[in-house]
Amino acid sequence: xxxxxxxxxxxxxxxxxxxxxxxxxxxxxxxxxxxxxxxxxxxxxxxxxxxxxxxxxxxxxxxxxxxxxxxxxxxxxxxxxxxxxxxxxxxxxxxxxxxxxxxxxxxxxxxxxxxxxxxxxxxxxxxxxxxxxxxxxxxxxxxxxxxxxxxxxxxxxxxxxxxxxxxxxxxxxxxxxxxxxxxxxxxxxxxxxxxxxxxxxxxxxxxxxxxxxxxxxxxxxxxxxxxxxxxxxxxxxxxxxxxxxxxxxxxxxxxxxxxxxxxxxxxxxxxxxxxxxxxxxxxxxxxxxxxxxxxxxxxxxxxxxxxxxxxxxxxxxxxxxxxxxxxxxxxxxxxxxxxxxxxxxxxxxxxxxxxxxxxxxxxxxxxxxxxxxxxxxxxxxxxxxxxxxxxxxxxxxxxxxxxxxxxxxxxxxxxxxxxxxxxxxxxxxxxxxxxxxxxxxxxxxxxxxxxxxxxxxxxxxxxxxxxxxxxxxxxxxxxxxxxxxxxxxxxxxxxxxxxxxxxxxxxxxxxxxxxxxxxxxxxxxxxxxxxxxxxxxxxxxxxxxxxxxxxxxxxxxxxxxxxxxxxxxxxxxxxxxxxxxxxxxxxxxxxxxxxxxxxxxxxxxxxxxxxxxxxxxxxxxxxxxxxxxxxxxxxxxxxxxxxxxxxxxxxxxxxxxxxxxxxxxxxxxxxxxxxxxxxxxxxxxxxx
Numbered sequence: 047x048x049x050x051x052x053x054x055x056x057x058x059x060x061x062x063x064x065x066x067x068x069x070x071x072x073x074x075x076x077x078x079x080x081x082x083x084x085x086x087x088x089x090x091x092x093x094x095x096x097x098x099x100x101x102x103x104x105x106x107x108x109x110x111x112x113x114x115x116x117x118x119x120x121x122x123x124x125x126x127x128x129x130x131x132x133x134x135x136x137x138x139x140x141x142x143x144x145x146x147x148x149x150x151x152x153x154x155x156x157x158x159x160x161x162x163x164x165x166x167x168x169x170x171x172x173x174x175x176x177x178x179x180x181x182x183x184x185x186x187x188x189x190x191x192x193x194x195x196x197x198x199x200x201x202x203x204x205x206x207x208x209x210x211x212x213x214x215x216x217x218x219x220x221x222x223x224x225x226x227x228x229x230x231x232x233x234x235x236x237x238x239x240x241x242x243x244x245x246x247x248x249x250x251x252x253x254x255x256x257x258x259x260x261x262x263x264x265x266x267x268x269x270x271x272x273x274x275x276x277x278x279x280x281x282x283x284x285x286x287x288x289x290x291x292x293x294x295x296x297x298x299x300x301x302x303x304x305x306x307x308x309x310x311x312x313x314x315x316x317x318x319x320x321x322x323x324x325x326x327x328x329x330x331x332x333x334x335x336x337x338x339x340x341x342x343x344x345x346x347x348x349x350x351x352x353x354x355x356x357x358x359x360x361x362x363x364x365x366x367x368x369x370x371x372x373x374x375x376x377x378x379x380x381x382x383x384x385x386x387x388x389x390x391x392x393x394x395x396x397x398x399x400x401x402x403x404x405x406x407x408x409x410x411x412x413x414x415x416x417x418x419x420x421x422x423x424x425x426x427x428x429x430x431x432x433x434x435x436x437x438x439x440x441x442x443x444x445x446x447x448x449x450x451x452x453x454x455x456x457x458x459x460x461x462x463x464x465x466x467x468x469x470x471x472x473x474x475x476x477x478x479x480x481x482x483x484x485x486x487x488x489x490x491x492x493x494x495x496x497x498x499x500x501x502x503x504x505x506x507x508x509x510x511x512x513x514x515x516x517x518x519x520x521x522x523x524x525x526x527x528x529x530x531x532x533x534x535x536x537x538x539x540x541x542x543x544x545x546x547x548x549x550x551x552x553x554x555x556x557x558x559x560x561x562x563x564x565x566x567x568x569x570x571x572x573x574x575x576x577x578x579x580x581x582x583x584x585x586x587x588x589x590x591x592x593x594x595x596x597x598x599x600x601x602x603x604x605x606x607x608x609x610x611x612x613x614x615x616x617x618x619x620x621x622x623x624x625x626x627x628x629x630x631x632x633x634x635x636x637x638x639x640x641x642x643x644x645x646x647x648x649x650x651x652x653x654x655x656x657x658x659x660x661x662x663x664x665x666x667x668x669x670x671x672x673x674x675x676x677x678x679x680x681x682x683x684x685x686x687x688x689x690x691x692x693x694x695x696x697x698x699x700x701x702x703x704x705x706x707x708x709x710x711x712x713x714x715x716x717x718x719x720x721x722x723x724x725x726x727x728x729x730x731x732x733x734x
Contacts, residue, residue: 079164079167079168080168083161083164083165083167083168083171084168084171085171086172086176089180090249090251092157092161093180093183093251093252094251095157096154096157096158096161096183096184096187097187097251099115099150099153099154099157100154100187100190100191101113101147101150101151101154101190101191101194102361102564103564103640104361104370104562104564104640105117105120105361105363105370105371105372105544105558105560105562106120106370107640108120108121108136109124109125109136109140109143109640109643110125110135110136110138110143110144111136111143111144111145112143112144112145112146112147113143113145113147113150113194114145117370117371117372117556118371118375118555119134119136119371119375119385119388120370120371120372120374120375120376120388121136121372121375121376121388121389121541122372122376122389122541122543122544122638122639122640123389123391123395123637123638123642124136124137124388124389125137125138125139125140125643126138126139126140126643126652126676126706126708127140127642127643127646128392128394128395128642128660128661128678129391129392129395129637129638129642130389130390130391130392130395130537130541130638131390131392131536131537131678131699131702131704132388132389132390132536132702132704133387133532133533133536133701133702134388134532137704138704138706139652139706139707139708139712140643140647141708141712141715142712142715142716143198143715146198146715146717146718147194147195147198148195148717148718148721149718151191151194151195152203152205154187154191155188155191155192155205156205156208156209157187158184158185158187158188158191159184159188159205159206159207159208160208161180161181161183161184162181162184162185162188163207163208165177165180165181165184175244176248178242178243179242179243179244179248179252181242182238182239182240182241182242182243182244182255182258183239183243183252183253185235185236185238185239185242186235186236186239186243186253186257186258186261188206188235189232189235189236189239189258189261189262189265190261192204192228192231192232192235193232193261193265193268196225196228196229196232196268196269197268197644197647197648198714198715199222199714199715199717199731200225200228200294200295200296200714200731201222201223201224201225201226201227201228201287201292201293201294201295202222202223202228203220203221203222203223203728204220204223204227204228204231205220206231219725219726219727219728220727221287221289221290221292221727221728221729222287222290222292222294222717222727222728222729223292224292224293224294225272225293225294225295225296225297226273226293226297226298226301226305229265229266229269229272229273229305229309232265232269233262233265233266233269233309233312236258236259236261236262236265236316237262239255239258240255240258240259240262240316243255243257243258245323253359256319256320256323256325256326256358257358257359257565259316259317259319259320260316260317260320260358260359260565260569260570260573261359261565262312262313262316263312263313263314263316263317263320263570263573263574263577264313264565264569264573265313266309266310266312266313266316266577267309267310267313267573267576267577267648268644268648269305269309270305270306270307270308270309270310270313270577270580271306271580271648271649271650272296272297272648273297273301273302273303273305273306273309274302274303274306274580275648275649275650276296276297276302276650276713277302278650278656279650279653279655279656279710279713280655280710282296282299283295283296283650283710283713284296284297284298285731285732285733286732287729287730287732288729288730288732289726289727289728289729290727290729292729294729294731294732295714295731295732303584306580306584307581307584307586310577310580310581310584310586311577311581311586311589313573313574313576313577314573314574314577314578314581314589314594315589315590316573317570317571317573317574317577318574318589318590318592318597320358320567320570321570321571321574326355326356326357326358326567326570327355327356327567328355328356328567328568328571328604328605328608329344329345329347329348329351329354329355329356329608330344330608331344331347331348331351331354332344332347333608338438338610339438341438341439341608341609341610342438342439342441342442342610343442344608345438345439345442345443345608345609346442346542346547349543349544349560349561349563350546350547350560350561352561354566355567356563356566356567356568357563357566357567358565358566358567358570359563359564359565359566360561360562360563360564361561361562361563361564362561363558363559363560363561363562364559365556365557365558365559366556366557369556369557369558369559370556370558370559370560370562371555371556371557371558372544372545372558372560373545373546373551373553373557373558374553374554374555374556374557374558375388375555376388376389376540376541376544376545377540377545377553378445378451378456378525378535378540379505379524379525379526379533379534379535380454380456380524380525381452381553382533383552383553383554384554384555385533386533386534387533387534387535387536387540389540389541389638390535390536390537390538390539390540390541390680391443391444391537391539391540391541392537392539392678392679392680392699393410393537393538393539393678393679393680393681393696394661394670394678394679395444395637396410396440396444396539396681397409397410397661398630398633398634398661398662398663399436399437399439399440399611399634400435400436400437400611400612401433401435401436401437401440402435402436405417405418407666407669408665409696410681410696411424412424412681412693412694412695412696413471418471418476418695418696419471419473419474419475419476420471421471422468422469422470423468423469423470423471423686423693423694423695424693424694425469425686425689425691425692425693426691426692426693426694427691427692428448428692429446429447429448429458429459429683429692429694430446430447430448430449431692432446432447432683432692432694433446433449437609437610437611437634438609438610439608439609439610439611439634439635440634441542442542442543443541443542443543443637443638444539444540444541444542444543445539445540445541445542446539447459447538447539447683447692448683451540451542451545451547452547452548452549452551453549454549456525456540457523457524457525458523458525458526458527458535458538458539458540458683459521459522459523459682459683459684459685459692460486460501460522460526460527460529460538460682460683460684460695460700461486461492461499461500461501461502461521461522461684461685462499462500462512462514462519462521462684462685462686462687463491463498463499463500463684463685463686463687463688463693464497464498464499464500464512464687464688465491465498465499465688466688467686467688467689469686469688469689469693471695472486472489472491472499472695473489473697476696476697476698478668478669478670478671478672478677478698479672481677481698481699481703482703484697484698485529485700486499486501486529486682486697486700487501487503487529500512500521501521501522501529502520502521502522502526502528502529503528503529503530503531504528504530504531505522505524505526505528505531505534509521509522510522512687514687515690519685522534525540527680527682527700527701528701529700529701531701532701532702534701536680536699536700536701536702537678537679537680537681537699538680538681538682538683538694539680539681541638543637543638544560544562544638545560546558546560563639568605568635568636569635569636569641571601571602571604571605572601572602572605572628572631572632572635572636574597574598574601575597575598575599575601575602575618575628575631576598576625576628576629576632578594578595578597578598578601579594579595579598579618579620579624579625579628580625581594582594582595582598582620582624583620583621583622583624583625594620595617595618595619595620595624596617598617598618598624598628599614599617599618602614602618602627602628602631605631605635606631609634609635611634614627626659626662626663626664628662629645629649629659629662629663630661630662630663631662632645632662633645633661633662646660647713650710650713652708652712652713653674653708653709653710653712653713654667654671654673654674654708657671657676674707674708674709675705675706675707676705676706676707676708677698677699677703677704677705677706678698678699678704679696679697679698679699680696680697680698680699680700681694681695681696682694682695682696682697682700711731711733711734714731715731716730716731716734717729717730717731
C-alpha cells in the first residue's frame with residue numbers, strides 16, 4: 047500500500063467535519079452516499095478514511111500504547127522479544143496494550159460493512175471490475191481488522207453487518223464467537239477479497255489481490271499455530287465464556303488438529319499463489335556473490351527503495367504532516383535529537399547469526415577458554431574485527447562498535463582497562479541470578495586503588511580520562527555505554543535498520559520520512575516455508591503437488607543467499623529441527639518489523655515451560671530466565687592499554703536492566719473491562 051496521508055486528512059476534515067445548522071434538512075455541504083459512492087473521486091475519499099484507521103503496525107505503533115497512530119519514543123523489538131531493549135517503561139513484555147484494539151476496530155468494521163451494503167445501490171455508476179474491486183477492498187479491510195482483534199483476543203464479536211440505531215438490544219449486542227469461527231470468518235473474508243480485487247492496485251493507495259493473499263498467508267499461519275500449539279501449554283490453552291458458554295479461546299479436543307491442518311494449508315496456498323505470480327522477488331539490486339560489502343549495502347538500501355520488487359505493501363510518510371520519529375529516538379547517542387538509543391539490540395539477538403566462533407553451548411566466544419568465565423579475553427585491533435565474518439544482513443540491521451554511520455565512526459566502549467595482559471574475565475559469575483548485582487562499577491578494579499578499570503557515569507565533562515601513548519582518551523568514548531546514563535548505548539549495539547543514512551539529514555521528532563514495509567516478499571517465502579514444514583510434520587499431502595520440504599528449503603536458501611549467510615546443504619527435515627530452521631530464519635530476516643512479538647505468541651514459547659524454543663532453536667532457557675521472568679544480555683567492548691587492543695565482555699544488560707515476565711495467561715489479552723461489565727453477552731477471558 048502506498049498512501050501518503052498528507053492528502054487524506056485535509057480532505058477528511060473538509061468533507062466529514064463541515065458545519066451545519068438545521069438538522070431537519072440535508073445541508074448543501076453535507077456528504078451523502080450519492081456524493082461518495084457514485085464516482086471514483088468519492089470512493090477515493092471513502093477508501094482514504096478506511097485506510098487512515100487500519101490497524102497497521104508501523105513507525106507510529108508502539109507495543110505498550112497500542113494502535114494510537116503516533117510515534118513518540120519510536121523504537122522496535124523492545125517488547126520482550128529479545129531483539130532489543132530500551133531504558134524506559136515502554137520496554138516491557140507484550141502482555142497488553144494501554145489502548146486496547148476494541149472500540150476503534152468496530153468503528154472501522156462499520157465503515158467496511160456499510161460499503162458492502164450500500165455500494166450495490168450504485169453499481170451502475172462503475173465499470174464492473176472496479177465495482178468488484180471496491181467490494182474486495184471492504185472485505186480486505188474487514189479481514190485485516192478481524193485478524194488484528196483475533197491475534198489479541200481470540201474469539202471476537204463477528205460484526206458482519208451494519209447495526210442500525212436505534213435497535214433492539216438483541217441486535218446491538220453481538221457476543222464473542224468461538225476462536226475457530228473467528229478464524230474461519232477471517233479466511234472467508236480474505237478469500238472474498240482475493241476473488242474480487244484486481245491483480246494490480248488500480249491507483250496509489252489501494253490494495254490488490256496479491257496484497258490480500260500475502261496477508262491471508264500471515265493470518266492463516268497464525269491461526270494454524272494457535273490451533274496446534276495451544277495444545278503444548280500445560281492444561282491446554284482453551285476455555286469457555288461464562289456468559290455464553292462459547293469457546294472464546296482455543297479449540298476443542300476434537301477440532302484443533304483438523305483446524306491446524308486446514309489453516310496451514312490455506313497459508314501455504316496463499317503464499318504459493320503470490321510466489322507463482324512472479325510479480326515480486328527478493329531485492330538484489332546491488333547484490334554481488336561473494337562480496338559481503340555489496341550484500342550489506344544492498345540490504346541497507348532495500349528498506350528505503352520504493353522501487354524494490356520485494357515491496358508488497360508499503361506505508362509512506364511526508365514531513366511535516368505525517369512524518370515519524372524513528373531517527374529522533376533510536377539513532378546513536380551522538381545524533382541525539384531529541385533523544386537517542388531507543389532501540390539497542392541484544393547479544394542474544396546477535397547470537398542468531400552466522401560468522402562468529404562459539405562455545406560448546408552455542409554462545410559467541412569472547413575468551414579463549416571453554417566459557418566466558420574461563421581463559422583470557424580474545425583481543426582485537428579494532429572492535430570491527432570482532433564482526434569481520436558476521437552475516438552482511440546483521441551489519442545492515444545493527445550498528446557494530448567502530449562501524450560507520452552517516453559518515454561518522456560510531457565509537458562504543460564501556461571502559462578502558464589499564465591492568466596487565468593477558469586480561470582475565472572481569473567476573474567469575476555471569477549467571478542470571480547474579481545479573482542484578484554484578485555491575486562493572488562495583489568491580490574492585492574500578493573502585494579500589496590502584497585503579498585499573500576506568501568507566502564513565504555520563505558523557506561530556508564528567509567522563510573519566512586515561513593517559514595512553516601520550517594522549518588523553520575518555521573512558522567510554524562518544525557513545526558509551528555510560529553506566530549512569532540509560533540513554534547511551536545500553537547493550538553496546540545500536541539499531542541501523544530503518545534509520546536515515548543520509549549524513550545531511552537532521553533528525554527531529556516527526557521529521558523522518560522513510561517508508562515502512564508492512565509486507566514484503568521475504569515474509570511470503572517464510573510463510574510458505576513454515577506452512578510447508580508444518581503440513582509435512584502433520585502428514586498432509588502437498589496442496590499443489592510440489593515437494594513441501596523442497597519448497598521450504600529453497601525459500602530459506604533464497605533468503606540466506608541474499609543475506610550473505612551460510613546456505614543449507616541438505617533439505618529441511620519434517621520434524622521440530624526442520625521447523626526451527628525456518629523459525630530461526632524468520633527471527634533473523636524479519637527482525638525489527640513488528641513481526642517477532644506475534645511469532646513468539648503464536649508459537650507459544652514465551653512462558654517458562656516452552657521457552658527452550660524461544661529463539662527458533664533449542665537453547666537452555668535457564669541461562670537467560672528463571673520461572674516466569676527472563677532477561678537479555680549486552681556485548682560490551684573495552685580497550686586494553688597494555689595491548690592497545692579491544693576485548694569484549696558478555697553480560698546481562700548492564701545499564702537500566704529490564705526483567706521481563708510472561709505466563710500462559712498472557713497469550714490472550716484481556717477484554718476491556720468496561721466492555722465486559724456493561725454487556726450481557728461479552729465474555730471476559732477464562733480465568734481472568
